Amino acid sequence: MRMSRLFLRTLRDDPADAEVDSHRLLVRAGYIRRVASGIYSWLPLGYRVLRRVEQIVREEMDAAGAQEVWLPIAQPLELWARSGRDVDYGPLMFRLRDRKDTGYCLSPTAEEVITGIVAGEYSSYRDLPVTLYQINWKYRDELRPRFGLLRGREFLMKDAYSFDADADGLKQSYQQMYDAYRRVFERCGLQFRSVEAQAGEIGGDVNQEFMAVAAVGEDEFVWCPSCEYAANTEAATRRAPPRADAPVDAPPMAAEHTPDLPGIAGVAEHMEVEYGDMLKCIAFAIEGGAVDGGDGADELGLAVVPGDREVNPYALAAAVAPRSARIYDDDDFAAHPEIPKGYIGPHYEGAALVVADPSVGVDRAWVTGANRVDHHVRNAVLGRDFTVDVWADLVVVAPGDPCPRCGSPLAIDRGIEVGHVFQLGTKYSEALDARYTDESGDQHPMLMGCYGIGVSRVVAAVAEEHHDEEGLSWPAALAPYQVHLVALAGKGGSAGDVVAAADRLYAELCDAGVDVIYDDREASPGVKFADADLLGMPVRLTVGARGLARGVVERRVRASGDQDELALGDVVAAVVPSSYELP
């Protein structure tokens, strides 16, 4: 591609609305342009990168035995009502109405549609297993779109769905996708980890996320340097601390006046204790069912953890299952003015259930809320002053906590969720009647898995990892072009020779099947070099009068800055191996 004809305008200044490097550079380099919040146009260079990622995903899906389909983006809400997700997704869905006032949504994902299709075609154990996938635009009206392509409202996603007859089959289908995902992200040049995760709206039991390690990542995950354990902080557990059994001999519990200090920090300072000496009591509603078979109204529960730790709502939910827990928000406290928010202690009389973390031991006296506004107590002792109904590992795992598998201190990182694989089970197959008949004529719901890759997000994640001060620096597999050919012609006596040599080289490279972008513009060397660095092709070749006199061109590797010279006749052979086909 000749740059003189390429639809491209690079920007010298950073765009004002871009915070993170990937966003800033993709806009500056003319790869994408914002059209609305969270919605982007892909310009020629950006679109080539997107297609490269797409092709890698396609190849790996095909190799894993999945079959590509294309599902509609406009989907009837009636179908979503069958799984109940029209409600679950709520305002996250873009909704629209047709002329007959029938409701549709723009697909945020496609479990319902695909399950409906498979249910309509397949009905025998002989048909299974089957895995289908598509690479298609998805729409989510995010609470807060941000970071350019990283959290867009329109994004390209590969979504795959497996259908199996039994749990073993599902496990196998899942494993095949898992392995394919590893290959995809390796080929994309991402530094990533697969981590245990929470399921969210999708549902299901087993699931893992693929995290591209990045400081700007919106997710936090822990990982063990000594074994394979890794988990999203939401889902992470730790080796439970040993329970102390020797009670402390402490003075009686005594209240102190702590006016206007509802927070841990203020109380710790006022009472001159460490955060870790305090007990934090989080009020939550036990929804629907009363603890002791009462009338079904919400009841009050307390989650108790040391003051330097936070309650993991997912762990709390697991601890009270099958009942559900909703941590009190402002509305709840407004509805229960008798509960002294900020001054609750574990000895609160109205609490139907006290759930505590095992690190709350009998071997020490705690500072905690006095259950009276503007008061805290010292010397609250477990067993003497308060009791616990349920013990559960409640805290959000923090760096240095012992690994649940091997006990080594856990490390923590941030990541961009680029993929997520789920074993769904029968949630959708039951809702949408995807059943099969087994060998003995009995009917069963199919076992499903679903598997997503954020294709457009991968582009941003790779840009986030592969760039420097000067600009982007694509791994060869994703670069829009493999070679950036720069002609430094000027207007001196040798200008014609330089142009002729560069033109000839360009033609030779094209003939050899190399994707090459050729800067044949009338611009100064500084402009051309700066643009080459910004655009980030893996290899730059420079043809100038200086080298031409000696029959050489300069080769520079973008990522390393390594530079050497190639004899004119050797250039094509030297760069041919680094060639990738676009679909």
Place this chain on the structure above:
RNA sequence: CGGGACGUAGCGCAGUUUGGUUAGCGCGCAGCGUUCGGGACGCUGAGGUCGCGGGUUCAAAUCCCGCCGUCCCGACCA
């Protein structure tokens, strides 16, 4: 949804506090000339509903009201 900031040429910004000729600067764009291995220089030029609507005023980019848009922080941690 709550809080904050912003909206002036394709991009980045000044001007708004204290209303007052033809609304400015840099980059980019067009023309001419010089220059040519790390974002060169000179001259000339094009390009603006000052986000939109309403109001105040002799006069509004500037003041007031409403709306729209964009970005940031938060949206259960007591």
